[in-house]
Amino acid sequence: xxxxxxxxxxxxxxxxxxxxxxxxxxxxxxxxxxxxxxxxxxxxxxxxxxxxxxxxxxxxxxxxxxxxxxxxxxxxxxxxxxxxxxxxxxxxxxxxxxxxxxxxxxxxxxxxxxxxxxxxxxxxxxxxxxxxxxxxxxxxxxxxxxxxxxxxxxxxxxxxxxxxxxxxxxxxxxxxxxxxxxxxxxxxxxxxxxxxxxxxxxxxxxxxxxxxxxxxxxxxxxxxxxxxxxxxxxxxxxxxxxxxxxxxxxxxxxxxxxxxxxxxxxxxxxxxxxxxxxxxxxxxxxxxxx
Amino acid sequence: xxxxxxxxxxxxxxxxxxxxxxxxxxxxxxxxxxxxxxxxxxxxxxxxxxxxxxxxxxxxxxxxxxxxxxxxxxxxxxxxxxxxxxxxxxxxxxxxxxxxxxxxxxxxxxxxxxxxxxxxxxxxxxxxxxxxxxxxxxxxxxxxxxxxxxxxxxxxxxxxxxxxxxxxxxxxxxxxxxxxxxxxxxxxxxxxxxxxxxxxxxxxxxxxxxxxxxxxxxxxxxxxxxxxxxxxxxxxxxxxxxxxxxxxxxxxxxxxxxxxxxxxxxxxxxxxxxxxxxxxxxxxxxxxxxxxxxxxxxxxxxxxxxxx
Numbered sequence: 075x076x077x078x079x080x081x082x083x084x085x086x087x088x089x090x091x092x093x094x095x096x097x098x099x100x101x102x103x104x105x106x107x108x109x110x111x112x113x114x115x116x117x118x119x120x121x122x123x124x125x126x127x128x129x130x131x132x133x134x135x136x137x138x139x140x141x142x143x144x145x146x147x148x149x150x151x152x153x154x155x156x157x158x159x160x161x162x163x164x165x166x167x168x169x170x171x172x173x174x175x176x177x178x179x180x181x182x183x184x185x186x187x188x189x190x191x192x193x194x195x196x197x198x199x200x201x202x203x204x205x206x207x208x209x210x211x212x213x214x215x216x217x218x219x220x221x222x223x224x225x226x227x228x229x230x231x232x233x234x235x236x237x238x239x240x241x242x243x244x245x246x247x248x249x250x251x252x253x254x255x256x257x258x259x260x261x262x263x264x265x266x267x268x269x270x271x272x273x274x275x276x277x278x279x280x281x282x283x284x285x286x287x288x289x290x291x292x293x294x295x296x297x298x299x300x301x302x303x304x305x306x307x308x309x310x311x312x313x314x315x316x317x318x319x320x321x322x323x324x325x326x327x328x329x330x331x332x333x334x335x336x337x338x339x340x341x342x343x344x345x346x347x348x349x350x351x352x353x354x355x356x357x358x359x360x361x362x363x364x
Numbered sequence: 365x366x367x368x369x370x371x372x373x374x375x376x377x378x379x380x381x382x383x384x385x386x387x388x389x390x391x392x393x394x395x396x397x398x399x400x401x402x403x404x405x406x407x408x409x410x411x412x413x414x415x416x417x418x419x420x421x422x423x424x425x426x427x428x429x430x431x432x433x434x435x436x437x438x439x440x441x442x443x444x445x446x447x448x449x450x451x452x453x454x455x456x457x458x459x460x461x462x463x464x465x466x467x468x469x470x471x472x473x474x475x476x477x478x479x480x481x482x483x484x485x486x487x488x489x490x491x492x493x494x495x496x497x498x499x500x501x502x503x504x505x506x507x508x509x510x511x512x513x514x515x516x517x518x519x520x521x522x523x524x525x526x527x528x529x530x531x532x533x534x535x536x537x538x539x540x541x542x543x544x545x546x547x548x549x550x551x552x553x554x555x556x557x558x559x560x561x562x563x564x565x566x567x568x569x570x571x572x573x574x575x576x577x578x579x580x581x582x583x584x585x586x587x588x589x590x591x592x593x594x595x596x597x598x599x600x601x602x603x604x605x606x607x608x609x610x611x612x613x614x615x616x617x618x619x620x621x622x623x624x625x626x627x628x629x630x631x632x633x634x635x636x637x638x639x640x641x642x643x644x645x646x647x648x649x650x651x652x653x654x655x656x657x658x659x660x661x662x663x664x665x666x667x668x669x670x671x672x
Contacts, residue, residue: 107466155647171406171408172650174408174465176642176643176646178596179600180643181639182596182635182636183640183643185635186633186635186636189632190636296592307466311462339477341477342473342478342481345471345477349467349471353455
């Protein structure tokens, strides 16, 4: 019983980790708390579904196409709204608050646009993988194993991107010291746009996986958004390993508290643990205190 | 002049118009509470809806389940809001920037989930029903639409007068000092933490006043009214109206109640409009409608001077 709960928790945690990665990347490199992030997940799921249906190709071929689409959308949103705010500093509200207001506005606009295009009814998305695998007494569906495998691949790809490529190094430089990076001639705008693209692609992958496990619908974005907040606080805002560990921890916490404490109160327990963690370690479990 | 118009307006209008006016006034109280947090504490508080919910639910539960009078339940509910706000303030205000926002969001979710799951007291997701208008007080009756409108208006005007007095007082200046530069404020000996908590409590108190009116006005309360989006609605109104002036939130509330009404907008498009407005105002008119109005006035006087 407990082994089964642990297994379920890890699978759920993988998707959570994947959703939180795109969110934490944007915060780390651009200092943007992106409230529209959950809607990118939702739109990603709809993109994948639409590509699957119009080209009648399977999930795994449609996903990369949709990821490119959401990456472009994310970059477009950055250039249209957030960039101009980051350039203009002092007004009635500080720049950081204004960026938050704009992303909150984007949350509404993106959700309503999705409602308009795709309607409000939930839809099914078939990944094309069926059946179960038994590990001793623990039952795991093959679909969930595929979800874990995709998460794993994407995390490796992300690490490769961050640590093995030129733009990845530039990105980490910007995250560590914005002024310093600008001083040695890095183009902050272009790199930030790149981060938004990567973040959009990750959101699309996470949303499509969630959509294939549950359902694709226009209000599927708010739960992953809240989860991403909790995870990045657990793991430290802007920290990539923190997001992965945090995601799996939250997945486990939710499954165990849902099974052994109270299903109705499982989300509440997560939020209470979050507040306790923040009080003991204000920069998150793995965060540096700056 | 505006005040006089708001005082006599309902006498000339029908029931539905009185309803819209009351809605505007209650939203204005809530938007004002958000403007206080934005303006005085320099923070976005996504937990503001939770303070509204605590006040609305505490007062309504006391009335429905324990038969308390509205006027007895109100101070208890407000007391509860202030205690919770002070506790949250002490816990969270040492967190910086995004952490404060995220924790208040988590707090709002805890409150909402508690209301949704504490079936015995709150009736869960179905909510509380048949909340009566406030009992008569000092010979005044509030069981008509007009009577309740005046009660709401008194609350709003009271808040606005109270705030303008506060801003001119020593406490108001201290609060602004802390918002502008808390390190410097600490350095010159201002108790920063105490002032931040105070700012949050004042905002929560006004939100609580709005919450008291909400139950009798809507006659039903449900946890779905107090999601993140309720807080965002308050932010949109405060930002659209402008947070730098006291009239701003009222202007924002009036704009967002009447514009969809006049365009006979289907309510489907309301969220999209809220979002688009929030983006456009933040990008192009961060001072809000009040700021635009004063710019227009300056431009017009210049124009008039040119003509002479």
